[in-house]
Amino acid sequence: MKVLVTGSAGFIGSSLVARLLERGDVVIGIDNHNDYYDPALKEARLSRYASHSNYIHLRIDLADRQAIENIFAKHKPQRVVNLAAQxxxxxxxxxxxxxxxxxxxxxxxxxxxxxxxxxxxxxxxxSSSVYGANTTMPFSVHHNVDHPLSLYAASKKSNELMAHAYSHLYGLPTTGLRFFTVYGPWGRPDMALFKFTKAILAGEKISVFNHGKHRRDFTYVDDIVEGIMRVLDRPAFSNLAWSGAQPDPGSSSAPWRIYNIGNNNPIELLHYIEELEKALGKKAEMELLPLQPGDVPDTSADVTDLVEQFHYKPVTSIEHGITKFVDWYREYFQC
Structure with a gap:
């Protein structure tokens, strides 16, 4: 297939591009290479496949309307994966x-x-952040999600609603994937695992919010990519049993679907840090702090639909995933 991937120099996007190229797809990658974090990391991710004969990389911002239109007109992708986002x-x-x-x-x-x-x-x-003020666990795509706690969460919920309108009006098959706390090699420096590793190795304190009582459905990046691949290969379909009298938030009479991709095994943040300490062979000095604005205390993914419809469920253990990250970090930073 010819696949357009936005955010192709990003954490998840770069791993997805590598997998698509590996199986023989032609990939057009878009990334604006902004400086939200060190652009050198994006360049390093890109270097893994930039010279591949089936890859085209375009440094363009999604907000550039004409540039995006020109890309679609010129390259005519069959399928699109939108991972670019602030x-x-x-x-x-x-x-x-x-x-x-x-x-x-x-x-x-x-x-x-x-x-x-x-x-x-x-x-x-x-994103799992769309669940916002919901407290019923595990989070299900069949739950209503109308109370986001951050603008980021609200923007992701907006994406789901916008996609539904296009699916309904134009018959465009769209599938939204709610990612749950993705981690792994080539990750973002603003994420907890990256920040903790850097600080622990430097002998600095780590800021642990909610006094470490957060529970997160940490999901390894390769598991996320496998889920994307499976979903991409099967366009969204209508739910023929959908009813406006009792609307199901996770499906529609239009070709529109939502799925959770999470490990389905929430881990307390303090345990996550313990596993990182083991992998690094060094203890963390922690500063325990209250819950931050916009954060939710716990996340847990109900992945029943993903399992039933795609015969897939993330399987990477925290121990294995953190070890893989630390191995990559030490090699990348030569430390």
């Missing part, structure tokens, strides 16, 4: 407009490109 719950409190430009305006341009150029399937990244 990430980070906490940064959305400081700089909310960045999320409007990338996550709302940029996503609209992707939807329009798909509509105008006959794309067979759009798969896009949503």
């Amino acid at each position: 990430a980070g719950v906490r940064y959305s409190i400081e700089n909310p407009l960045a999320y409007i430009d990338s996550n709302i305006v940029g996503f609209t341009h992707i939807l329009e490109g798909c509509r105008r150029h006959g794309v067979e399937h759009l798969v896009y990244a949503s």
Whole structure:
């Protein structure tokens, strides 16, 4: 297939591109290479496949409407995976407009490109953060999610609603994937595992919010990519039993679907840190702090639909995943 991947120099995007190329697909990658974190890491990810004969890389911002239209018109991708977004719950409190430009305006341009150029399937990244104030565990795509606790979460919920409108009006198959705390090699420096590793090795204190009582459904990046691949290969389909009298939030009479991708095994943050200490062979000095604004105390993914419809469930253990990350970190930073 010819697949357009946005955020192709990002954490998840770069791993997905590598897998798509490995199986023989032609990939057009888009990334704006912004400086939200060190652009050198993005360049290093890109270097793994930039010279591949089946890969084209374009340094473009999703907010550039005409540039995105030109890409669709020229390359005519059959399928699209939208992973580009302004990430980070906490940064959305400081700089909310960045999320409007990338996550709302940029996503609209992707939807329009798909509509105008006959794309067979759009798969896009949503987030576990959409569950917001929900407290019923595990989180299910069949739960209502109308109470986001950050603008980042609200932008991801907006993506799901915008996709539904396009699926309903234009018959565009769209699938949203709610990722649960992704970690692993080539990760983002603003994420906890990366920050903790850097600080512990430097002998510095780590800030542990909610006094370490967070429980997260940490999901290894390779598990996420495997889920994306399986979903991409099967365009979203209508739920023939869907009823407006009793609407199911996770499906529709339109070709629109939502799935959780999580490890289905929540881990307390303090245990996560313990496993990191083992992998590093060094103890952490912790500063225990209260819950931060915009954060939710716990996440847990109900992945029943993913298992039943795609025969797939993330399987990588925390112990294995953290060890793989530490091995990569030491090699990349030569430490």
